[in-house]
Amino acid sequence: MxxxxxxxxxxxxxxxxxxxxxxxxxxxxxxxxxxxxxxxxxxxxxxxxxxxxxxxxxxxxxxxxxxxxxxxxxxxxxxxxxxxxxxxxxxxxxxxxxxxxxxxxxxxxxxxxxxxxVIPPIELKSFSDIKITRQVYDVTDEEVEEQVKRVADSARTYEVKKGKAADGDKVKLDYLGKIDGEAFDGGAAEDSEVVIGMNQFIAGFEEQLVGLKAGDETTIKVSFPEEYAAAHLAGKEAEFDIKVKEVSKPNELEINDETAKQLGLESADKLREIVRGQLENQFGQVTRQKAKRQILDALDEAYKFEAPSKLVEAEFENIWNQVTRDLEAAGRTFEDEETTEEEAREEYQRLAERRVRLGLVLSEIGEKAEVKVGDEEMQRALIESIRRYPPHQQQEIYEFYRQNPQAMANIRAPLFEEKVIDHLLGEIAVTDEKVSRDELMADDEDEADAKPAKKEKAAPKKKAAPKKAAAKKKEEGE
Structure with a gap:
């Protein structure tokens, strides 16, 4: 040859x-x-x-x-x-x-x-010069109790009352939503139960239930948010015809062993223990992501080299397809995001180049450190991925992964990356800094993730703008 x-x-x-x-x-x-x-x-x-x-x-x-x-x-x-x-x-x-x-x-x-x-040769530098400040937040007893009350609220009982609805009361009602006099899809329900003050519905909806009593019929006027998920409703003024069927007042909520047992736990102490662990994990994830972001920024500054154009092109296409899908789903344009398509392309091109370059650096670091992802870790991650699909599809998805090396590589990549970050945290200079909750969550678009989730019935939470969402991935998913 x-x-x-x-x-x-x-x-x-x-x-x-x-x-x-x-x-x-x-x-x-x-x-x-x-x-x-x-x-x-x-x-x-x-x-x-x-x-x-x-x-x-x-x-x-x-x-x-x-x-x-x-x-x-x-x-x-x-x-x-x-x-x-x-x-x-x-x-x-x-x-x-x-x-x-x-x-x-x-x-x-x-x-x-x-x-x-070819993948360019990467000569690793000493990590001792990398210094980061890791923000750490200690969950308070008050936060634990507040969250315990929210969790336990699902076990709260209500007692039917006569008279007008007040804040905290549960109102059973029928409603029919209309825009310009025409009913719209998803805007009607019967025997819907609304707890006033839980912010389950569009802003302004629950407040207008205060003062109503069983048998009352009225019309509530609200406006859908400009960035409402359903584009055909975004920014529209709507009217809801309301018929109140029942008003109930909340009974006193006691956090005790009996309440914990209704939630499937053996004691109130166990409930508090689990809630504290969940809060510490949620805030801990923010701490880790901010630390990881600093590490990636330091590596980005330290390693400047040409990235393979084919890899950059592929990464750009992945980002761009996601961005355009998000815009389409939200019924928005680049102008709505205060940019142009040309400017957005330039920004995401730079993002793609950075992600590829950092990916190569992390890969080299992991290879030199002999970082391994075990079979059991892969299996757990695979099962977790499969669980996101409907039960009737899971076996088919499982077989797809098992027979597709590239798909399995996509499962392995984030596991490998997090292990490399763990390795780097042991090599670089890390200074822990105790901060307040607000300081930890500052400039973090995912702050809502660290708060108790609320059930949305009529108004999904506002989504991050596609431009901001992609920038977030730059920091958290290189």
């Missing part, structure tokens, strides 16, 4: 590979010899088929197998050159049928070209 480099520009490489006809013939002869004692041809005893007859019957198909075998083993060419391709090399060979026929007949050399980009 003769390998000639025909292009070496930056990270781009192109090779011309020639396998002489005599070498192709030697491989074919070996295959024919191996098959001689195995094939069954009419009129010949096993192992007695003449070589020339065997060649006439199987020669071209065996030679095609030789060609495929050579093409499948191009990695050995790169290994011999000491190169790591960024993606699978592109293979080009003759499309002329006559030339291809000569190769299969053993009358011509087999020639093809390989074009690819």
């Amino acid at each position: 003769q390998v000639t480099e025909t292009l070496n520009s930056g990270l781009k490489r192109e090779l011309k590979v020639v396998v002489p006809a005599k070498d192709m013939e030697a491989r074919l002869t070996q295959r024919l010899d191996d098959a001689k004692g195995k094939v069954n041809l009419k009129g010949f005893r096993p192992g007695k088929v003449p070589a020339q007859h065997l060649r006439r019957v199987y020669g071209k198909s065996f030679m095609a197998e030789v060609v495929n075998e050579i093409l499948a083993d191009t990695q050995s060419i790169l290994t011999d050159r000491g190169e790591k391709p960024a993606i699978q090399p592109e293979i080009s060979m003759t499309e002329d049928e006559k030339e291809a026929e000569k190769v299969l007949s053993g009358d011509a050399d087999f020639e093809f070209s390989m074009s690819y980009e």
Whole structure:
């Protein structure tokens, strides 16, 4: 096999590979010899088929197998050159049928070209120069009690009362929503239960229930938020025809063992323990993400090199497709995000380049540190991913992952990355700083994630703008 480099520009490489006809013939002869004692041809005893007859019957198909075998083993060419391709090399060979026929007949050399980009060599620097401040927040007893009350509120009982509804009361009602006098999809319900003050509905809806009593009928006027998830309702003024069926007042909520048992726990202390753990985990995730962000920013400053263009293009397409899908789902445009498509493309191109470059750096760090993702970790992550799908699809999705190496690589990547971050946290200078909740959550668009989730019935929470959402991924999901 003769390998000639025909292009070496930056990270781009192109090779011309020639396998002489005599070498192709030697491989074919070996295959024919191996098959001689195995094939069954009419009129010949096993192992007695003449070589020339065997060649006439199987020669071209065996030679095609030789060609495929050579093409499948191009990695050995790169290994011999000491190169790591960024993606699978592109293979080009003759499309002329006559030339291809000569190769299969053993009358011509087999020639093809390989074009690819190499992963640039990365010389790791000392991590001792990286210094970060890790913000740490200690969950207070008051927060635990507040959250315990929210959790326990699902076990609260209500007692029907006479008279007008007040803040905290539960109102059972029928409602019909209209815009410009026309009912809209999803705007009607019967026997809906609303606890005034829980902010389950559009802003202004619950407040107008105060003062109503059983049997009352009225009309409530509200406005959907400008960034409401359903584009056809966003920013629209609506009227809800209301019929109150029942008003109930809340009974006193006591946090005791009996309340905990209604929630499936053995005691109030166990309830508080679980709630504290959940809060510490939620705030701990914010702490980790902010620390990780500082590490990635430091690495971004420390390692400046050309990233393989094909990887950047692929990453950009992933980001861009997500951004445009989010915009379409929200019924918004780039102008609504105070930018233009051209400016957005430039921004996300830079983001893609950064993510690819940092991905290569983290990969190199992990390889040098011998970071491993175990089979059990992969299995747990795979199961967690599959659980996001409907039960009837889970087996099919499981088989897809098991048979698709690239899909499994996508499962492994975030696990590997977090392990590399763990490794770096042990190598760099980390100073812990006790901060308040507000300081920890400052400038964090996911602050709502650290708060107790509220059930949304009529008004989903406002989504982060696509531009901000993608920027967030830059910090938390390189």
